[in-house]
Amino acid sequence: KRKSHPEVQNLIDGIFKGDITSLSRSITLVESTHKNHLKKANAIIKACLPKANNSIRIGITGVPGVGKSTFIEVFGKYLTSLGKKVAVLAVDPSSSLTKGSILGDKTRMEALVKDKNAFIRPSASGESLGGVARKTRETIILCEAAGFDTIIIETVGVGQSEIAVSSMVDFFLLLKLAGAGDELQGIKRGIIEMADAIVINKADGDNIKRAKLAKVEFDRALHLYPEKESSWQPKVLTCSALHHEGIEDIWDIISEYKNLTVTNNHWTSKRNHQNKYWLIQTIENQLKENFFNSDKIKKELKLQIKLIEEQKTTPFAAAEHLLSL
Ligand code: GDP
Structure with a gap:
């Protein structure tokens, strides 16, 4: 050896x-x-x-300002009070544009940072989503080996990154605001379909009534979707991260999800499926990168584009020719 x-x-x-x-x-x-x-x-x-593997991986997403860091701090503190070891990681595909991570920022979660049973790691920046996703997946493995039993992956609700995150977690939680005007139309179908729970945050003060109304709307909307493979019916909850309200219920729901899916075997099959997904994704990315980075292809690609413009070839014939190289 x-x-x-x-x-x-x-x-x-x-x-x-x-x-x-x-x-x-x-x-x-x-x-x-x-x-x-x-x-x-x-x-x-x-x-x-x-x-690795002995953890629950929870994805949390929502638009900027919805209260992700406030929520994760309160939720994380609650979990460590239950004796859990919590790692918070961030997937931030925009960080290459914004120069530096806006997520997982340690100054935003001061109490959790000081907690001996919590570990917060800002997102790897300056890379493609594929690169960030690989690093996050591997970081999950390291955290689990270090004894962290609850892994929280945070991402901003901007599209692509949610798909990546939902493909690396067991439970996907969508944070929403009431009265943001998107209860019915703006909710991107794909994101809602991915959610195992929708949590309406800032359900406090004048907002309580609107939050309850939003809950009814989301409940109704969710029932229009076909049953999930996990046979889990996604839940809608309200909470106030600021006032520490509704936090326990969210953990109870997640535990309920785990019990159900471990029992019906979806838990393991989902993780296996995710591993396969990332294997194929990585191969596809690598092939694409190798292909487009080749000098020969770069040169020939330019030529073929010109030929297409001159109507001397078709995109399909050109693609076939380039691939054959
Ligand atoms: P993020 O951008 O999603 O991480 O959102 P933040 O956690 O930074 O929160 C954005 C703002 O909303 C901050 O001013 C928070 O204090 C406030 N906020 C977060 N959660 C709540 C809540 O439950 N109720 C109220 N009223 N404000 C909240």
Whole structure:
């Protein structure tokens, strides 16, 4: 058996002991684009795999301002009070544009940051969604090996990233606001379909009545969808993250979901399905990247585009020709 690099072995030992510094350093290796770092990262992930998987992975999404960080802090504190170890990770595909992560920002969750049983990691920035997704998936494995039993993945509700996040979690929670005018029309069908629970936040003060009304609307809308493969009926709840209200109910719902899906085997089949999805996704991305980055293809592609413009070939014939190269 080949002996691991001593630095790598130290990091692995540290992770298994739940040492946060080792965990953070290993995540930095996972996030690096440096070849040598990636090699080390892969060795660490491989060692961690047998100890991974023993967690519940929860995705949380919502538009900016809906209260994600307020909610995650309160929810996270509640979970650690139950004796759970909570890791919060962020998927932020826009970070390459906004220069720096807007999610998982430590200053936003001060109480949770100080909690010994919580670990908050801002999103890897400056990469494609595919790159961010890979890093997040691998970071989940490292966190689980370090003993974190509840993994929260936060993302902004802007489209693509929700699909990525829902494909790496067991339970997908959509945070909404009442009276944002999108109860019925604006709710993007796909996102609603992905949700295992819709939580209407800021149900406090003058907003309570509107929140209750929104709950009725969402309940009605959800019943129009066909039954999910998990046979789980998505739930609609209201909460006030600010006033710490409705938080326990949300955890109860998630526990109920886990009980149901573990019993009917959907839990395992969903995770297997996700692994297969990411395998295929990664291969597709890699093939595409290799293809379009080839100098030969770049040159020939330009030529074929010109030929198409001159009506000397069709896009299909051109594609076939390029692929045959
Ligand atoms: P994020 O952008 O989704 O992370 O939203 P934040 O957690 O930063 O919250 C945005 C604003 O909404 C902040 O000013 C919060 O104090 C406020 N907020 C969050 N949750 C609640 C809530 O339950 N009730 C009320 N009234 N305000 C809230």
